[in-house]
Amino acid sequence: MSELTLRPAGDITPMPGIDMTTRLASVTFPNPVFTASGCAAAGQELDQFFDVAELGGIVTKSIMMAPRSGRATPRMAETPSGMLNSIGLQGPGIDAFLDKDLSWLSHRGARAVVSIAGGTVDDYAKLTAKLRGRPGLAMIEVNISCPNVEDRGQVFACDPHASAAVIQAVKRAAPTGVPVFAKLSPDVTDIVSIAQACVGAGADGLSLINTLLGMVIDTDTLRPALAGVTGGLSGPAIRPVAVRCVWQVRQALPDVPILGMGGIRTGLDALEFVLAGANAVSVGTTVFGDPRAPVRVLDELARALADRGFERFEDAIGLAHKPPVIHVPEGPDPVGDEPTPNEHRPVSFEGEA
């Protein structure tokens, strides 16, 4: 009657016959499902529910130079199919992170995607330099949705020049062979121009998208629900915005790898991102309600691909940009085979181009 779902690693078997590997710039990952920064800490807690080495990668909570308290509480409000958060980048600082978290991930055999965040271009360069020579580091994700303290708190990701300056500094300091992904904010007029600026500055790929700025007012206290007043909206509520961002950026930059995210809850949600142009996906907020979600999404994605006749995950990337495939049997050979009685000829209707 009741079915027990314990942790056992490896109980999710990707569909046989499907090659789930995906390449993000110079690195090939065994599969395209990752965690999202800030939604998986550094993997230890989720490892109680599944083997973190089974995912494509673990994207760690954005880390800063110094230990940081984050904001006051309340820090979250649930919203329809989403949530608002205002954590304020609480974290132990890069040194403690490297000693405790990154070394644990490396030990565990997981591929770590380290997310970094700073208040100045120099912070980002220093953080990147600290990552050199660290085992387990597969990729760097640069969270540029942070206020630039040298520019009146203007968020880097909202300005193509500031975004480019950060990415350039990170690329200079980055270890060779470790791709640098810029993580963009959807709260801009034209995400493509920010994407182009980042790629122009050397970004090896793009993570799309960060949260959308939102707000909730508590009608009992008559005050904003969050201590930080505004917060980042995430979850399925933002999925169509995220898919649109991936689509637009894929169209403008056909060869730049994209890590897509925003409200992925199922394998079919992940497939939407892939069809829009994502080379891999992150599962974020869904983990809060379902700690096993990343491995479940991986399994469901593999099945969804198999159901649609794919043999390789990579064949599905960006497919929605291609003209529709119309499954009409080929017409009679010009040399002149008789059509067999139950074969259909293509039919056209009046007014068709």
Place this chain on the structure above:
Amino acid sequence: MPVQVQGEVLSIRKVGAYNAMTVVAPGMAELTRPGHFVAVQVGGPESSMLLRRAFAIYDVKERGVYGGTVEFIFAVHGKGTAWLAARRPQDKLDLVGPLGKPFRLPAQPVTATLVGGGYGSAPLLPLATALRERGCRVDFVLGAGSADRLFGQLDAKRIASSIEVTTDDGSLGHRGRVSDVLPQLLDRTGAEVVYACGPMAMLKAVSEQAAARDLPCQVAVEESMACGIGVCMTCVLPVVGDDGLTRLVRSCVEGPVFLGDRVRWNDIGSLPPDVVGSLNAAGGGH
């Protein structure tokens, strides 16, 4: 280590203003200690409510006719708990638990006072049983807004040496708050340890009254939680560590049970400048 279980509702019944729900959840009971909590998915698979709801575990049975069960007591508060109250036997329910750090039990057979506010008595009843099994004397103070919001007086009476009841409206027991009767009770019984669970304001008052008598006091807090498993950092509160420094710590994994004198009650919901890494108001990002 917590487990995620596709459970099945065994029973749901009204207990005064609350609901008592028992769920068949194999594998969870044997891991559970008093003070642990369980996180419940609400609204079904297509629910627009993404986050789990946390409830203190009241009772567990390792096995029975139906396999291991977990029971919790809940008040209808908003949409999620309203949905939960409408579940019926055999409905499926996804649980994660046991979560958090449970109450620590004294090594000696001491005299313990347990203070529960509203449904906060739920985790204290199994705690009382565990203390009695260790030869401890247990005295209860249970308080609530009104008589129908008291939970477990009969159980408490059976387990404990004494029980005092307070209600805000005077519908049962002493009219007033638990903190009105607690000091005399601590002195009269010669209490050596205090345990409490209930609203934050009550926990603060109990912690202060225990601290004034130099009594170790463990409290189970209730902070708003998004994940319950330690990955999101929403559930933090300012707690003084062994090194004397205050940090914002996660109540879901480092709590919900804390030492009452380590929690900086007056600073909950603000950001004291002496917190490690304190962010000044200009900081940002998420």
